[in-house]
Amino acid sequence: MVVRAITDRWSDVTTFSCTNGFDVLYSMWGSFHYAHETRMVIVICSIPNVFTIFKAIRDRNLESPSTRWFVILRKDVTSDLASLVREGTLASVALRLSRVSYQFFTSFVNKENEVRLQAIGTWHWHRERGVTSLLQAPLTPDLTSSYADFGGRQLRGAVVDNWPFFRVTPLRARDGALREAAPHSGIDCNVLEALARKLNFTYKLLLLTAGAASTPTAPPRGCWDGGEEGRRVRHQIDFMISESRETVIDFTSPYFLESTTVLTPAPKEVGRAGAVFAPFTPMVWAGLIVSTLLIGPVLAGVSCLMGFYLRERPECSIRTYAFHMFRNLKATSGIYKEIWERFQPENGYVYTGDEGVEKVLTGKYAYLGGRLASEVRMTIFGQEQYHLARQTFQPQAYGVMLNSGSPYKGVFDKALLQLVESGLVGKWTRDESAFFLLATVLLLAALALLAEWAFARRGRGRRQTAQASVNPSVK
Numbered sequence: 053m054v055v056r057a058i059t060d061r062w063s064d065v066t067t068f069s070c071t072n073g074f075d076v077l078y079s080m081w082g083s084f085h086y087a088h089e090t091r092m093v094i095v096i097c098s099i100p101n102v103f104t105i106f107k108a109i110r111d112r113n114l115e116s117p118s119t120r121w122f123v124i125l126r127k128d129v130t131s132d133l134a135s136l137v138r139e140g141t142l143a144s145v146a147l148r149l150s151r152v153s154y155q156f157f158t159s160f161v162n163k164e165n166e167v168r169l170q171a172i173g174t175w176h177w178h179r180e181r182g183v184t185s186l187l188q189a190p191l192t193p194d195l196t197s198s199y200a201d202f203g204g205r206q207l208r209g210a211v212v213d214n215w216p217f218f219r220v221t222p223l224r225a226r227d228g229a230l231r232e233a234a235p236h237s238g239i240d241c242n243v244l245e246a247l248a249r250k251l252n253f254t255y256k257l258l259l260l261t262a263g264a265a266s267t268p269t270a271p272p273r274g275c276w277d278g279g280e281e282g283r284r285v286r287h288q289i290d291f292m293i294s295e296s297r298e299t300v301i302d303f304t305s306p307y308f309l310e311s312t313t314v315l316t317p318a319p320k321e322v323g324r325a326g327a328v329f330a331p332f333t334p335m336v337w338a339g340l341i342v343s344t345l346l347i348g349p350v351l352a353g354v355s356c357l358m359g360f361y362l363r364e365r366p367e368c369s370i371r372t373y374a375f376h377m378f379r380n381l382k383a384t385s386g387i388y389k390e391i392w393e394r395f396q397p398e399n400g401y402v403y404t405g406d407e408g409v410e411k412v413l414t415g416k417y418a419y420l421g422g423r424l425a426s427e428v429r430m431t432i433f434g435q436e437q438y439h440l441a442r443q444t445f446q447p448q449a450y451g452v453m454l455n456s457g458s459p460y461k462g463v464f465d466k467a468l469l470q471l472v473e474s475g476l477v478g479k480w481t482r483d484e485s486a487f488f489l490l491a492t493v494l495l496l497a498a499l500a501l502l503a504e505w506a507f508a509r510r511g512r513g514r515r516q517t518a519q520a521s522v523n524p525s526v527k
Contacts (some may be wrong), residue, residue, distance in 0.1 A: 095123045106143075108135040115140025115457035120192055122146070128155055130169040138168045140169075140457040144191050145169055152177040156191060160198075160401070162226050163205055199460040202253035207290040209244070210453075214405070216428045222259055227317075230258035230289075240450070243307065243471060244478045247452075250467050252458075258289060268337070290490075291464075292453040301456050305465045306449030307472050314441040315419040315426045317412055405429055413437060424481065 095102055102123060109115065120348050121134070121143040130149055137143055137159055153176045157169040173187035211233060220233035235241045235257060241373040248255055331450045402408040408419040409429040419426065423444055450501040452468070454461050470475055 053279075053335070059488055071314055072098065081394060093119060093121050095121060099125070099127060099129055102133065103136060106141070108132065109141055110136060110138050112457055115455070115459075117142065117195055117457065117459045117461070120144070120452075122250070134159070134167055139165075140459050141167075141168055142192070142195075142457065142459065149174075151364070151504070156187065158189065158191065158193060160193075165205060165514075169389060176377045195459050196462055199463045200251070202251050202460075204252060206254045206256055208256050208258060210260050210289045210292040211240075212260050214238075214425075216425060219257060222310045227256065227258055230260070233257045234257040239308065239477070243468070243477065246471055247464065247467055248474065250465060260292075289366045290455070290458075302454045303459055303463050304452040304454065304461060305468055306451045306476050307468045308450040310422045310424060310448050310450060311425060311444035312420055312446040315421065315430070316439050316441075318437055318439050323524045371419045408431060409438075 087244060095105060097105070100248040102125070106121075117140070120143065121141065123143060123145045125133075125145060126148045130145060130147065132146040133145070134144075139161050142158065147155045147157065149155055153174060153235065155174050156172050158168055158172055159167055162168055172189040172191070173185065175186075176184045177182065208227065208229070211220055213220050213233075216238055217304075220237040221236050221238040223234055225232045235244070244255065247253075402411060405425045406420055408421055409426065410433065411417050412419050413433075423440075426440055430440065452464055454464070
């Protein structure tokens, strides 16, 4: 009767068996034909089958803000059901009280980050008066309104120490297998603090250490992949700020674009008189001169022979032949050739930006990294010692990583867009770039003030000593 009423109300309805229909439903969700904006799933099963369905949702990470689950129960097992539900599973329950009355529940997350089912009203049917519905809240809450205020909840965020984006101070305390950290400075630190103030949540930072298969700006490989270990680690945390690179998690709208560039040691002064001859060795130059002198007669003879055998002159000009000859020449020197030949993963790979920039000065190394991070570290170690390439490549958009199906992705997107449009992200970027220059100037000023104070005190002491020697009564 319920299915018939739903079919009459909605145009696209598919029914499944509770015992073996979940796999079919899972495959349908991956189909573009069923990529609806909102899916309504009504569960009318025995209690063991209901538990099996929601356990499968949890195990397969099927939480989605576009899927609404409506469960009809004949027995009050809401507490047991809530223990199986993870944040992101939007569930509503209709608990049968009698043949003509139901009590409604919706899922929510309390301040302790626990999913609970709260009663929102009742539904009664009377033969004469009809239906009486007493709902104190919507049966399907609006996520934008629900997550506009987190109510002081504490979210757990994973971070990688990657200044100038995020500089943290490791703490002794641990949360499971991850070590806690305190925010220190950085662009992402300011972004996170602004989000926390706007959406009314607190946060705990958990430090991820980059491993051998990771980049300095990404968590260890396996934390955000599709494996069992990845699922376990992902659901220990609520967010992470990094570049958009993974596929099994949801990324917010980007708020910063960073490109990769090449940092090398500052070039040494060379004589300009012979600079034009520097790219090639004398042997190569000799070959070029001989080839240039002989290319005309040789190619003319080749053209005549081809015309004799083909009975038509070839259309290729001497300029074309010369182009194909010179394009195959390879330089025997140059920074990019040296980088390619000298790169050794076991020796050239670094795990932090500081390590990479410092290593540039220890030998024939070049550091490939973000432009902003390279510029800031050049200021720290001395700009006169480095050369930063003007061209950039591989642009990366920075956003906030959320668990797949996170219900508060929409409010994070909106808040980040407001930060970008207000110009705050650009201001924080400029502040980080100028921070160490300002700190250096302040340090020099403080040292100068201290030296002036020391000299003034020493001069005052000498004058008092001289006056005391002239007039012993003066003390």
